[in-house]
Amino acid sequence: MTTTMNQRGLAAGIVLAMCFTGLSCRLVHLQVTRHKHYEGRAAKQNLHNEPIYARRGAILDVNGVPLAQNEPVKTVVADGSLIKDYDGLAQLLSGPLKMEAAVIRAKLGRKVKSGQGVGASPMRYIVLRKGVSEIEANEIARLVADTVATPKKDGLVYAKEAVRYEQDFVRVYPNGSSLCHVVGFVNEAGVGMDGIEASMNDRLASHDGSRYVERDRTGRELVLYRGQEKPPTDGGNVRLTIDLNLQQIVENELDIVMKQTRPKKASFIMMNPKTGEIMAMANRPHFNPNAVPKQKKGAPDTTRNIAITDQVDPGSTFKIVPVSAALTEGIVSLDTEIWCENRYWRTYKLSDSGTHGMLSVRNVLAKSSNIGTAKIAIQLGDQKFYEAARKFGFGDKTSINLPFEIRGSVVPPDKWDKLSLSRMAIGQSLPATPLQITNAMCVIANGGTLMIPQIVRDVAVDGHTLEYKPQDRWRVVPQRSATLTREALMQVVRAKGTAPLASVPGFKVAGKTGTAQKFEENGRASHEKFVLSFVGYMPAEDPAFVLLVLLDEPQAKLDSETGGTVAGPVFSRIAEKAARYLNLQPTEPILLPGAAGAKGKLTSNARNGR
Amino acid sequence: MSANRRRHINALPGLKLLLCFSIGAILLMTGLGYVYCQNELHRLLGETGRLERDSEQLRNLTEGVEVKITKYSSKQELKKKLDNGFFKLSPIAGEKIVIVTIPVKATGTKELRPVSNEKGAR
Numbered sequence: 135m136t137t138t139m140n141q142r143g144l145a146a147g148i149v150l151a152m153c154f155t156g157l158s159c160r161l162v163h164l165q166v167t168r169h170k171h172y173e174g175r176a177a178k179q180n181l182h183n184e185p186i187y188a189r190r191g192a193i194l195d196v197n198g199v200p201l202a203q204n205e206p207v208k209t210v211v212a213d214g215s216l217i218k219d220y221d222g223l224a225q226l227l228s229g230p231l232k233m234e235a236a237v238i239r240a241k242l243g244r245k246v247k248s249g250q251g252v253g254a255s256p257m258r259y260i261v262l263r264k265g266v267s268e269i270e271a272n273e274i275a276r277l278v279a280d281t282v283a284t285p286k287k288d289g290l291v292y293a294k295e296a297v298r299y300e301q302d303f304v305r306v307y308p309n310g311s312s313l314c315h316v317v318g319f320v321n322e323a324g325v326g327m328d329g330i331e332a333s334m335n336d337r338l339a340s341h342d343g344s345r346y347v348e349r350d351r352t353g354r355e356l357v358l359y360r361g362q363e364k365p366p367t368d369g370g371n372v373r374l375t376i377d378l379n380l381q382q383i384v385e386n387e388l389d390i391v392m393k394q395t396r397p398k399k400a401s402f403i404m405m406n407p408k409t410g411e412i413m414a415m416a417n418r419p420h421f422n423p424n425a426v427p428k429q430k431k432g433a434p435d436t437t438r439n440i441a442i443t444d445q446v447d448p449g450s451t452f453k454i455v456p457v458s459a460a461l462t463e464g465i466v467s468l469d470t471e472i473w474c475e476n477r478y479w480r481t482y483k484l485s486d487s488g489t490h491g492m493l494s495v496r497n498v499l500a501k502s503s504n505i506g507t508a509k510i511a512i513q514l515g516d517q518k519f520y521e522a523a524r525k526f527g528f529g530d531k532t533s534i535n536l537p538f539e540i541r542g543s544v545v546p547p548d549k550w551d552k553l554s555l556s557r558m559a560i561g562q563s564l565p566a567t568p569l570q571i572t573n574a575m576c577v578i579a580n581g582g583t584l585m586i587p588q589i590v591r592d593v594a595v596d597g598h599t600l601e602y603k604p605q606d607r608w609r610v611v612p613q614r615s616a617t618l619t620r621e622a623l624m625q626v627v628r629a630k631g632t633a634p635l636a637s638v639p640g641f642k643v644a645g646k647t648g649t650a651q652k653f654e655e656n657g658r659a660s661h662e663k664f665v666l667s668f669v670g671y672m673p674a675e676d677p678a679f680v681l682l683v684l685l686d687e688p689q690a691k692l693d694s695e696t697g698g699t700v701a702g703p704v705f706s707r708i709a710e711k712a713a714r715y716l717n718l719q720p721t722e723p724i725l726l727p728g729a730a731g732a733k734g735k736l737t738s739n740a741r742n743g744r
Numbered sequence: 745m746s747a748n749r750r751r752h753i754n755a756l757p758g759l760k761l762l763l764c765f766s767i768g769a770i771l772l773m774t775g776l777g778y779v780y781c782q783n784e785l786h787r788l789l790g791e792t793g794r795l796e797r798d799s800e801q802l803r804n805l806t807e808g809v810e811v812k813i814t815k816y817s818s819k820q821e822l823k824k825k826l827d828n829g830f831f832k833l834s835p836i837a838g839e840k841i842v843i844v845t846i847p848v849k850a851t852g853t854k855e856l857r858p859v860s861n862e863k864g865a866r
Contacts, residue, residue: 189807200814203810203811203814204807204811205807205808205811206803206804206807206808207808267808268801268804268805268808269805269808272801301804306811306815308811308814308815308818308820308821309818309819309820310818310820311820312819312820354790355790355793356786356789357786357789357790357792357793358785358786358789378819382819382823
């Protein structure tokens with residue numbers, strides 16, 4: 135009996151032990167061997183990876199005024215599966231969303247086919263509206279919550295969670311079309327497509343962070359169980375060298391001259407010759423980066439920054455190159471007399487706008503003699519002329535920090551014909567960008583150094599500031615040649631020069647006019663289509679800025695179509711206002727308008743100016 | 745009490761009991777404290793989460809308002825308002841402008857001599 139009892143007890147013990155051993159093994163299997171697998175499954179069920187939004191960097195002007203910034207907005211999304219009363223919700227949302235109830239109703243009613251292809255279920259992700267402001271989104275959320283709190287008699291018409299608000303950001307350009315070509319714009323994904331937005335995209339771009347969060351049954355986050363977190367990285371703030379006040383002065387005058395002369399295109403550039411900093415840059419046609427226009431076939435592309443992407447013949451503004459190169463080589467001095475063939479040079483089929491006999495080199499520039507300049511270039515020689523043009527930066531990118539810049543073109547001497555040198559010397563057959571023309575004048579203004587045009591002053595990232603320093607490329611001409619060329623250029627804006635209307639009361643101005651004929655499709659020079667320009671600097675002895683005024687093909691019928699009479703006065707008006715803004719001290723006596731001889735003399739000379 | 749009666753009374757191990765109760769009480773308090781702390785932790789972290797959301801919302805609202813301020817005070821907008829006659833620029837007459845020139849040192853003495861526009865200042 136005792137034996138039987140003992141045996142039974144033992145058997146039961148063994149069975150129990152085996153059971154527990156089996157359970158323990160299973161536990162070990164689940165908890166240890168398959169730990170990772172089940173941990174992952176549990177995490178999938180309860181954990182959500184939520185984004186932590188980062189901001190794209192702002193673009194600021196030199197004084198810190200925002201040119202591009204981010205506006206936090208919400209995308210209003212509905213979940214069709216949680217809605218019972220579609221009409222009621224559509225009616226409720228139509229007011230705050232500023233949309234017709236019927237449109238919202240149609241969106242809410244969208245269905246998706248089920249996996250098996252049988253029947254359709256309500257869509258769970260319906261975008262009702264993008265770009266809703268934070269305040270409006272709060273208003274909508276309050277409205278929905280109030281309605282849910284006081285449900286209709288027949289029960290809940292829709293759950294509070296039926297309408298969600300997803301965080302989003304839109305890029306805003308507070309100054310609209312002003313400075314549009316420099317600032318550029320971004321695409322829908324927030325990636326820079328043009329201007330600084332594109333060229334500095336790496337610095338401006340932000341990287342969203344993320345965080346694993348666990349939620350309870352009601353959807354509330356259990357902060358205690360927050361998982362791995364990746365912090366967001368905001369983009370850097372890019373500060374430009376552009377001064378919005380100067381930009382405004384330039385753009386106001388540009389708008390006035392656009393109305394008066396109706397050119398096909400226009401480009402104004404203001405630059406600090408000592409540092410290469412761009413102080414203002416404006417082009418027409420332009421666009422509003424807040425609503426980038428779609429490119430229409432045959433219509434001009436308004437988004438193009440023509441200051442760096444279009445090329446024009448610089449015309450007489452190029453004459454500073456052969457003259458300063460010849461002065462450097464010692465081939466001529468400012469007082470060297472040159473026979474200007476009395477208007478027409480048969481050998482090279484070249485003419486001047488006025489009848490000139492003997493002219494000093496100084497007057498060749500002041501009166502913009504084509505024949506005189508061609509003769510100087512011929513004395514300089516093919517190779518030296520070509521080298522000088524390249525040294526001044528023609529035929530090469532300026533390396534400005536803006537996208538899509540083109541090189542322009544300088545044909546090498548081995549491809550020239552008999553007339554090439556005489557034409558290139560006067561700025562024909564030598565396409566250049568407006569920025570290259572401005573930068574070449576900066577060489578004379580700063581005493582002979584070619585600068586790399588600078589548009590970005592600094593980038594601020596995470597409390598650190600990365601400064602962009604002015605960079606020079608190379609010395610083009612010695613200081614002495616630059617000073618001599620400046621002396622000649624100062625004659626241009628005097629009474630006997632081609633641009634007396636470009637003078638600024640109280641200041642010494644140096645500059646050069648340009649009146650380049652455009653070529654017809656048949657290759658002949660047009661007598662109706664011109665590129666009118668004036669590029670100059672002020673004060674001549676210690677320049678604060680170089681300014682280019684360039685008008686491509688004015689359409690309006692003008693009394694006189696020359697750079698001196700059309701672009702010169704615009705230069706004068708801008709320079710005068712800029713001088714006030716920059717607090718430049720006048721160095722010359724200012725003649726009052728009524729002063730004897732002052733006005734009449736200027737006007738009569740301006741008529742003949744070229 | 746007689747020795748015979750005392751034999752039938754079970755002596756209570758008071759010290760042991762006290763020790764047991766104390767350990768029990770400590771364990772109980774620890775357990776309750778743990779639960780309380782856990783609840784507080786959840787509540788405070790929940791509060792932290794709510795504050796985080798609020799501050800994020802506030803940041804968004806501030807940024808939105810900043811964008812609006814910049815937009816409405818931009819030169820483009822001001823120019824538009826000026827063109828529409830929303831406000832106008834009125835010229836300041838010459839005699840109303842006070843021109844203060846750089847102070848000139850009086851000759852002979854080293855004192856500063858103030859100079860101001862005789863007509864202008866009123």
